[in-house]
Amino acid sequence: MRFLKTILLAFLLLVNLVMAQPAWADQSKFINSPDYQDVTAQIEALLQAQSNPDAKTNPAEVKQKLASLQTLKYIMETSEERATCSNESGKTLGVYLQAENAAADQAPTLYYLGDGETTDDDFSCTGVYLPSGTKVAFALSEPAIALKEPLALRIVEGTQLTVKTNPETGAVELNLPPAQILKSGEGNLEIPTLAQADIDALQPNAPED
Template identity: 40%
Template sequence: MKIWKSLLIVLMVLVNLAFAQPSFADRPKFSKNPDYIEVTKALKELSQTKDAQTQVEGLTPEEIQKRTEELTLQKYALETGINWGQCDNQTGNTIAVYGKTPNDEEDEDAVYDNNLYFLANGQSTENNWDCDGIYLANDVKVANFTSSPNGQGQELTGPAALKILDGTQLVIKTNPDTAAIDLNVPTVKVLNSKTANWFIPDISQAIINTRVPNAPSNQS
């Protein structure tokens, strides 16, 4: 009798595990990703602008269309499970990028939410490693950027951290005429020490150029 009871208990445990296994395999819902929420909201605002046939100050219809297309692809990337961004350095200098540790281990004693790495010229960050954004040195300018899909392009001077959305490949180049930084992505979020727990030092590009590149990277 005891044997049958023991077998019954074992059978019940196995059945419970069989039904519970799919729930263990469930991936986090992309709809809860902050980047997905932000992209969806921005697309809705741009769609309303186009439907109402109103002119956004400082933006041409072509620029609105370009931003809509960019956000549409970012939204699709997030829906298909791409939860990382990539940074491609074509500036002619070493740049500083933000990201987690390569092995994704959580450090309970970490002072900041991510780490600052150095990416050599001609390299892009490694596939599947999430580049959260780039550091802008105190003597470097971005000539034309916007922190909002409906925003007008403006000039930005560091020090600052520029955050990109998951699913984005950010290409950073130096404009040969102005020496300012050009970004291929129309919208980036500007962070400072008051808005994010990121390490944002007040240093020059010359100091960054002296650092040993240590970002997980691919040859570009």
């Protein structure tokens, strides 16, 4: 009887291992990404600066930056899904998508996502495009600013980003912080010079769920 119980216990452990393996595989993929290594390094550097009495840092800024980075780190450690972008802004939104089988060095493509739509999870949403003149709050705790130039907001893999427009302020708001805020000529994302009116006149072409 004891032998049978041992066999049964071993079988149950094996089943649990097999069931959990896909989640581990996805998690490991994000943890081994360059973004994860970069975010971890930034967190360590900020923690060292925070503990160094000679470092000339703004405690409030360091605290806010740490909170954003720790959020990104948590996303990559726990998410089992590719990054998606949902548009609840009331306007057409520029999104950067990369196909699942794309080469690692292939630049994401800029698509346009209709209001109320979410990008197809066969693609990874790597960020969103904001044209010049957009009123945006990069964090819910920050005041909104009007952009003087177009920007690309890059997000990390695993992020489930939602872009909304605050009905009271008219500012675009993100539910999660971006990993990078890029200007034209920075990074590998196409950042065209467009107005929101130009984008709204385009036919949405982003693959959707």
